[in-house]
Amino acid sequence: MTVKQKTRDGIPEKxxxxxxxxxxxxxxxxxxxxYILTHLAELEAFQGxxxxxxxxxxxxxxxxxxxxxxxxxxxxxxxxxHEDMSLPRYQSMKDQSVGCAVxxxxxxxxxxxxIISADExxxxxxxxxxxxxxxxxxxxxxxxxxxxxxEVEELLAHAGEIADASYNIFSMLESADMKFGTVTDEExxxxxxxxxxxxxxxxxxxxxxxxxxxxxxxxxxxAHKNTLASAYYGSVKSDIFFSRAxxxxxxxxxxxxxxxxxxxxxxxLIQEVNNHLPHLHKYMALRKKRLNxxxxxxxxxxxxxxxxxxTKIEYEEAKDTVLKALAPLGEEYCSVVKRGFDSGWIxxxxxxxxxxxxxxxxxxxxxxxxxxxxxxxRIDDMFTLAHEMGHALHNYYTESTxxxxxxxxxxxxxxxxxTVNETLLTNYLLKTLTDPDQRAYVINHYLExxxxxxxxxxxxxxxxxxxxxxxxxxxxxxxxxxxGIYRELNERYYGKDMIIDNEIDYEWARIPHFYNAFYVxxxxxxxxxxxxxxxxxxxxxxxxxxxxxxxxxxxASVYPIDALKKAGVDMTTSKPVKSAMEIFVELVDKMEGxx
Numbered sequence: 001m002t003v004k005q006k007t008r009d010g011i012p013e014k015x016x017x018x019x020x021x022x023x024x025x026x027x028x029x030x031x032x033x034x035y036i037l038t039h040l041a042e043l044e045a046f047q048g049x050x051x052x053x054x055x056x057x058x059x060x061x062x063x064x065x066x067x068x069x070x071x072x073x074x075x076x077x078x079x080x081x082h083e084d085m086s087l088p089r090y091q092s093m094k095d096q097s098v099g100c101a102v103x104x105x106x107x108x109x110x111x112x113x114x115i116i117s118a119d120e121x122x123x124x125x126x127x128x129x130x131x132x133x134x135x136x137x138x139x140x141x142x143x144x145x146x147x148x149x150x151e152v153e154e155l156l157a158h159a160g161e162i163a164d165a166s167y168n169i170f171s172m173l174e175s176a177d178m179k180f181g182t183v184t185d186e187e188x189x190x191x192x193x194x195x196x197x198x199x200x201x202x203x204x205x206x207x208x209x210x211x212x213x214x215x216x217x218x219x220x221x222x223a224h225k226n227t228l229a230s231a232y233y234g235s236v237k238s239d240i241f242f243s244r245a246x247x248x249x250x251x252x253x254x255x256x257x258x259x260x261x262x263x264x265x266x267x268x269l270i271q272e273v274n275n276h277l278p279h280l281h282k283y284m285a286l287r288k289k290r291l292n293x294x295x296x297x298x299x300x301x302x303x304x305x306x307x308x309x310x311t312k313i314e315y316e317e318a319k320d321t322v323l324k325a326l327a328p329l330g331e332e333y334c335s336v337v338k339r340g341f342d343s344g345w346i347x348x349x350x351x352x353x354x355x356x357x358x359x360x361x362x363x364x365x366x367x368x369x370x371x372x373x374x375x376x377x378r379i380d381d382m383f384t385l386a387h388e389m390g391h392a393l394h395n396y397y398t399e400s401t402x403x404x405x406x407x408x409x410x411x412x413x414x415x416x417x418x419t420v421n422e423t424l425l426t427n428y429l430l431k432t433l434t435d436p437d438q439r440a441y442v443i444n445h446y447l448e449x450x451x452x453x454x455x456x457x458x459x460x461x462x463x464x465x466x467x468x469x470x471x472x473x474x475x476x477x478x479x480x481x482x483x484g485i486y487r488e489l490n491e492r493y494y495g496k497d498m499i500i501d502n503e504i505d506y507e508w509a510r511i512p513h514f515y516n517a518f519y520v521x522x523x524x525x526x527x528x529x530x531x532x533x534x535x536x537x538x539x540x541x542x543x544x545x546x547x548x549x550x551x552x553x554x555x556a557s558v559y560p561i562d563a564l565k566k567a568g569v570d571m572t573t574s575k576p577v578k579s580a581m582e583i584f585v586e587l588v589d590k591m592e593g594x595x
Contacts, residue, residue, distance in 0.1 A: 008084055008351040015315070018344025021367050022076045029093070033073050036066055036100055040107040047150065050114040053125030060133070060405075063108050068404045070104055071363045073097050079370060082355035083347070085176045098161060105157035110150040112140055132403055135557055139260075146246040146257070156245055163242070166235035167515035173224060173231075174510065175356055180220050183213050193217060195356035196374040202302035203378065207293070214299035218503035221510050225479045228509040233477040236468055239517045251468045255518040259410040260559040265571060266461065266521055272577040273458040273524070274492075279581070280455050281495030283447060283588050288497050296497055298490075298504045302448075305591075306440040315348055315375050318382035325386065325428035326421060328537050330545050336396055337389055340369065345392060346385075350374040357512070358384050360391030365407050369395040379445065386425045390418035398555035406557040411519055412571075413560040415526025416533065417552060422449060423534040440594050443587060450584045453527045454577075459493050461521035463508060468517065482508050528576040531583055532569045544568070 008016075023029040043066065046059040077097035081090040115123065115137070123141075127134050140147075147153065180193035186206045191197070193216055201213040221228065236251075243254035256263060288296040290305035313321070319341050326334055340346065345368055347354075354374065361370040369392035375381045394417035399407050426449075429442045466485050467477055475481070483505035490500045513520050536544040551567035564571055 006349070006351050008354070011349050011351055015346075015348035016344070017079070017347040017370050017372075019076060019079055019370075021344065022072050022079075022364060026080075026089075026093070029073065029076050032069055033096065033100055036069055036073065036104065039066060040103060043104075043107050044110075047110040048114070050111070050118060051122060053122060053127075053129050056115065056118075056122070056126040057130055059111060060130070063111065064404050066104060067108075068365050070101055071365055071404075071407075072367065074101055075361055075364045075370070079347075079361060079372075082372060084351070084353045085172070085355060086353040098164060102158055102161040105160060106154045109154035109157045112143075113147050113150045113153055115140060116144050116147050133405070136405055139258075139559075142260070143257070146248060148246070152245075156242065159242075163238040166231045166238060167512075169231045170228065170235075170515060171512065173227065174512070176353060178220050178224065180217055183209070183216050185209060194350065196350040196376055199302060199380070200376050200378060202299060203304060203380075205303065207300070207303070210299040210303060211297070214501070215503060218506055221506050222503070225506060225509060229477065229479045229482055232467075232482070232508070232514060233471070235515045236471045236477060236517070239468065240472055250472060252465060252518055259412055259561075261412060261561065262572060265525065265561075266518075268574050269521060269524055269528075269577055270458055270462060270465075272574055272581065273455060276581045276584070277455075277493060277495070279585050279588060280451065280493060281497065283451065283584075283591075284494055285497045286588065286592055295499050297499045298501045301451075301498075304441055305444055306437050312377050313379055313382050314377055315381075315385075318375075318385055321382060321428075322386045322389065322421075322425060325425040328424060328541075328545070329548070330542075333393065333545075333549070336393060340371070340389060340392055340396075343368070345369055346371045346373060348373050348375045350376065358388050360388045360395060363395070363399070363407050365399050365404050369393075379441070383422050383425060383445065383449075386421040387418040390421035393417065394552050397549065397552040401553040402555040402557055406555040409555050409563075410560045411522040412525060413551075413554075413563055415523050416529045416564065419449075419453070419527045419530035420534050420537070420548070423530055424537070427534070427538060436594075440591070443591055443594075447584070447587050447591060449527070450580070450587070454524050454580060454584070455493060457520045457523040459489050460511065460513070461518065461524070462489055464514060464518055464520070525571055525577075528580040529564055529569045529571055531580045532576050533567055536568055 023032065039062070043059070043062055046055065046062075050056050050059060074097045077090065077093040081087070081094040083090070085091070123137060127137055148156070175195075180198075182190045183193045183201070185191045185201070186204055186209055193201070193213060198213065198217050202210055204210050204213075239251040239254075243249075243251040246254060248254035248257065252266070253263060256266065284296060284301075287301065287305055291300055291303060293300065323334055323337060323341075326337060347370075355372060356374065358373050359371070361372075364370060371388045371392050373381070373384060373388065375385070391414055394409065394414060398409055426442060426446045430439060433439045433442060463485055467482065470481065470485075471477055486508050487500060487505045490498075490504060494500070508514065533544075533548055537548060547567045551563050554563040554566065558566075561571055569576055
């Protein structure tokens with residue numbers, strides 16, 4: 001008998017998010033959508049008139065009101081679409097929301113060029129009257145060399161909708177159209193293979209199951225390799241187009257500019273990680289030894305190397321454990337986490353055509369955060385819950401403290417909050433678990449967090465850099481080129497004890513983050529900063545917690561490098577990455593002692 005995915009109707013309501021907290025129904029969404037469209041002309045009427053501080057204030061008041069409404073229109077449409085990506089109604093609403101956002105960007109494109117070209121006295125009058133905008137104006141003036149005329153900025157804003165096409169093609173192909181068929185599980189049952197089940201199968205103790213699932217899964221991507229290569233190449237070319245249009249020397253430096261991240265931070269990360277690759281190779285050799293295999297394949301790297309550890313955990317138990325683990329962050333923080341668990345913030349289980357993976361939605365200003373999971377009762381899913389609630393609480397504190405203009409924050413800062421939660425969960429489990437195999441499993445999970453976050457995400461960043469550099473030299477990104485880059489990186493990162501299976505050459509084709517260029521390196525910097533902050537929270541107590549909560553409240557009101565400095569971590573130095581690597585080395589030695 002084939003075990004099929006549940007439909008959404010089969011999921012109990014208490015495990016679904018409450019999107020009616022944004023809009024009670026689709027009709028109200030449509031009213032808000034149309035309200036924004038009808039008020040664009042009112043915003044456009046300010047064009048050419050930003051000649052006084054008072055007029056700039058009026059213009060910003062209207063723009064921020066429309067942008068805040070727009071954030072909820074986008075959130076509702078996208079989250080409804082992600083519930084079941086095969087439904088045309090919500091595909092259409094999602095596309096309409098994106099189109100509306102592009103129109104708003106076009107209608108407001110004149111604002112920044114006019115402010116940049118305004119007299120200094122006008123800008124000072126505006127900031128004196130509205131001091132909350134001081135950081136925004138400072139950052140805007142810093143970007144003066146990269147802001148084009150109003151006409152060009154409007155054209156570039158409208159081009160944004162076209163630029164999304166590559167990711168939309170990838171997303172619809174991967175999440176809705178691509179099917180993986182069925183595989184045989186450990187009990188001999190035929191089970192439908194899905195994104196959500198893939199990693200669960202990769203953790204199977206049955207090596208034959210792992211190998212079959214691995215090859216079956218990648219067969220689907222290989223079958224669409226040319227389409228996926230074209231989609232990714234289009235995304236890279238889009239990055240290059242916009243970087244050149246805004247006068248940046250490269251797509252990488254364009255991506256770093258907004259958050260004022262020095263390129264040296266990215267380059268130093270890659271250098272430090274490469275310096276420590278021998279320690280990753282040592283871990284791979286240990287994995288090979290503990291699995292007792294003659295050859296270590298790519299389908300072996302997720303398999304637990306601890307025998308007979310009971311690592312299944314139900315969602316309700318996972319919630320309780322996460323709350324206990326986060327206790328060092330204080331009663332207030334934990335009360336908000338519990339509210340999120342109990343008040344429809346989270347969409348918990350996988351269902352047919354649901355968006356894959358997990359995320360916390362960026363901005364739902366004035367409502368509450370939303371988290372998407374595909375919980376499959378694995379200990380890794382409990383860590384994902386802690387991770388995404390870290391994002392959600394970051395959203396909560398930022399949106400509760402900052403005005404809408406600063407409600408967002410960079411991924412550079414975001415991945416710190418999520419990884420602090422994971423690190424505290426690891427610390428709690430190692431203190432409370434008594435079963436030696438379970439403790440060893442958690443140590444290995446911690447090692448895997450370093451492998452997948454610090455090492456693997458840095459490898460991804462290298463892949464992105466090489467792909468963009470090739471395209472910037474007008475070299476085509478063919479299937480062969482992309483697979484060649486990816487193979488060389490895997491060989492270098494994993495070392496001689498790893499067999500680099502041909503299928504893994506195509507892993508680039510399934511990574512959605514590659515469509516948000518130079519996003520992934522921030523996972524690696526995030527885990528490094530998080531290790532330092534977690535240590536301070538656990539050893540210094542209340543003062544470190546207070547400093548950390550102030551970091552969470554900063555939002556975009558300061559640059560992320562400066563926000564982290566407030567919490568006591570300086571990412572412009574190599575110290576956080578080196579310190580994180582010391583923890584990894586210590587964990588490898590500890591696991592080796594258990595072998």
